Amino acid sequence: MSRPFSRRTLLVAAGALAGALAACSPGEDGARSGSGEYEFTEPTPPATVLAEDQRAQAPAFSGELLDGTPFDSSSLAGDVAVINFWGSWCVPCRVETPEFQAVHADVAARGVQFLGIDVKDQRQMAVAFVERLGVAYPSVFDPRGEVAMAFRGFPANVVPSTILLDRDGRVAAVYTGQVRGADLRTAVELLLAEDQR
Template sequence: MRRRLLGALAGALLLAGCSTGADAVDVNNGGEFRFVAGTPAGEVIPDGERAAAPEFGGTLLGGGTFDSGELSGNIAVLNFWGSWCPPCRVETPEFQAVYADVRDRGVEFLGLNVKETSEQFAQAFVDSEGIEFPSIFDPRGEVALAFRDYPANAIPSTIVLDRQGRVAAVYTGEVAQDDLRAMLDRLLAEGD
C-alpha cells in the first residue's frame, strides 16, 4: 500500500509542472541549475517571517532592460514560465486577466521566460495571448538562480513580493486565478 501511495505521489509531482529534469542549464556564475517538476502547492509567508527578495535584472522581450528596483513600493507577481510548458499556457492568460484588474492598484506583474530555445517563440506566445505585462527573456535561468532560496526552479513558479520587496508567497506549479486574487487582496489590505 505504501509503495503504491509513493508511486502515485511521484507520478503526480511529475505531472504537476513542466520539467526537463535531466537537462541542466549551465551558468557561468559557479553553479549548475536544474529545472524540476513543480508541485501544485503554495506557501504564504507571514508578515514577520518575510525576507527581502534578491536584486535582479535582465533584457525584456521586445527590447529594453529591466531592474528589480522598478518594482519598489508595489506588490509584484513574478512568474517563471516557458512557451513550451503546458501549464504555463493555461496560467499566463489567467494572469493577464488578474493583471488587468489590479494594475491600477499598485500591483506589478513580471514574467520571467526561462529555458526558451528562441526569443521569437516567447514573443509569439506573448503576442498570441495578448499579454500586456513585461517579461524578461532569461533562457539560462539566471534570475531563477538568484531566487535559489525559493523553489523558482520549477516551471511554472510564481513568487509574490509585498510592497517592501519581501517574498510574501511562493507557488510551484500552476496557480489558480482565485488563489492569486486572494493573495493579492491580502497584500493590498496590508497597506490599508
C-alpha cells in the same frame, strides 16, 4: 557491456533527490536565512501569503525584456509584485497565463506589477506566445535561468512558478506549479489589504 545507468541506479538517485527536497522545510524563520535575505524552504499553500515576520528581502536582479529593453528589479519598489516563471513550451503556462493576465488587468491600477520571467526558451517563440495570449505585462528573457538562481534555493526547474513580493520588496509567497487565477487574486488582495491596517 554494462549500461551507464541501470533502473536501480535511477531509482536510488530519485529517492535521494526526493529526500533532499523533503528536507527543505522551514525553520523558525520561515523564508529567512541567517542573514535576513530570502532563501527558499518550501512552497506557500495556494491563496495564502507568509506572515509579515516570516518574510525576507528579495534579491536584486536585472535582465533584458523580450522587446530588448533593459530591466532592473528596483522598478518594482513600492508595489506588490507578481513574478511568474514561464516558458512557451510549458503546457500549464498556456492555461495559467490568460488567468494571470485577467488578474493583472483588474489590479494593475491599484499598485500591483506583474513580471514574467521567460526561461529555457527562444525569444521568437516567447514573443509569439505573449502576443497570441494577449499578455500586457512585460517579461524578462532569461533562457539560462539566472533570475531564478538569484532567489537562493528556488527550484528553478519547476515551471511555472510564481513569487509574490510585498510593497517592501520582501518575498511574501512562492507557488510552485500552476496557479489558479482565483487563488492568485486572493493572495494579491491579502497583500493589498496590508496597507489598509
